Amino acid sequence: MERMTYTESEPVEELRRKVQELEGRLAAVEGRGREREERRGEAIVAARNLSKIYGEGRTRVVALSEVNLSIRKGEFVAVQGASGSGKTTLLNMLGALDRPTRGRVVIDGIETTKVPERKLFRIRREKVGFIFQTYYLVPTLTALQNVLLPTMPLRANRDLRDSAEQLLELVGLRERMDHKPGELSGGEQQRVAIARALVLNPAIILADEPTGNLDSKTGAEIMDLMHRLNKEQKRTFIIVTHDAKIASGTERVFYLTDGRLYSGGGE
Ligand SMILES: Nc1ncnc2c1ncn2[C@@H]1O[C@H](COP(=O)(O)OP(=O)(O)O)[C@@H](O)[C@H]1O
Numbered sequence: 001m002e003r004m005t006y007t008e009s010e011p012v013e014e015l016r017r018k019v020q021e022l023e024g025r026l027a028a029v030e031g032r033g034r035e036r037e038e039r040r041g042e043a044i045v046a047a048r049n050l051s052k053i054y055g056e057g058r059t060r061v062v063a064l065s066e067v068n069l070s071i072r073k074g075e076f077v078a079v080q081g082a083s084g085s086g087k088t089t090l091l092n093m094l095g096a097l098d099r100p101t102r103g104r105v106v107i108d109g110i111e112t113t114k115v116p117e118r119k120l121f122r123i124r125r126e127k128v129g130f131i132f133q134t135y136y137l138v139p140t141l142t143a144l145q146n147v148l149l150p151t152m153p154l155r156a157n158r159d160l161r162d163s164a165e166q167l168l169e170l171v172g173l174r175e176r177m178d179h180k181p182g183e184l185s186g187g188e189q190q191r192v193a194i195a196r197a198l199v200l201n202p203a204i205i206l207a208d209e210p211t212g213n214l215d216s217k218t219g220a221e222i223m224d225l226m227h228r229l230n231k232e233q234k235r236t237f238i239i240v241t242h243d244a245k246i247a248s249g250t251e252r253v254f255y256l257t258d259g260r261l262y263s264g265g266g267e
């Protein structure tokens, strides 16, 4: 038991050594934290501790709870969740259509949750392409005019028109350019909406149940088209769906349950 007894100075020496060792470990942990932070910097869109609460008192709903998400340029990601799990709420936060109760969102280096409302429309237009379950095309406009819609605040020019036409060709609608939505099938209308989402070269494309109104064959075709645009044009897609079959075809799947996001395998 000789080792258990020490002189006055030994405990102090021992403590000093321990403190140094702990400081070393802390520095290593902090270093790794910084590395992680830097890797996050590469993310085209990231959400940190994102929460959204609707209403208050008896109508209070926690639609999103402490969601963390980081998506790199060129990824194709699906978020799968049941009806009411918070999918639309998540996309609305990521696309700066609505503000979170807590947490932050960074798109292409811009912390949108800090941007004042009057400047947000421009960031939405330039950084985010939206695709919806019910297409949201303007019925009185042709396919080409619908694709050009997001460019309207800009000066109309030949280049924009050319790229809109090329996009319609890319989605297989060269022959339908002058048709109005009422003269197109559901699948064709969603193709127009996809071309519209791409026209300003957004950093990310968010799709809310993009196949929800389509039969399974047409839905699969729309998924194939989005996958092709992801591969060939390095477009970044985040789709949300309740459909496990639709989600399973993508590189990375997250699961949303009661507003909590779970990674489907290694972030
Ligand atoms: N504007 C709102 N006001 C109050 N509650 C809402 C609102 N939007 C959505 N919710 C609620 O938040 C939860 C998540 O909704 P939502 O994001 O639309 O889910 P999902 O798209 O997965 O069906 C649901 O319980 C829904 O009722």
Ligand SMILES: [Mg+2]
Pocket (backbone or CB within 6 Å): 087, 088, 089, 208
């Ligand atoms: Mg929804």
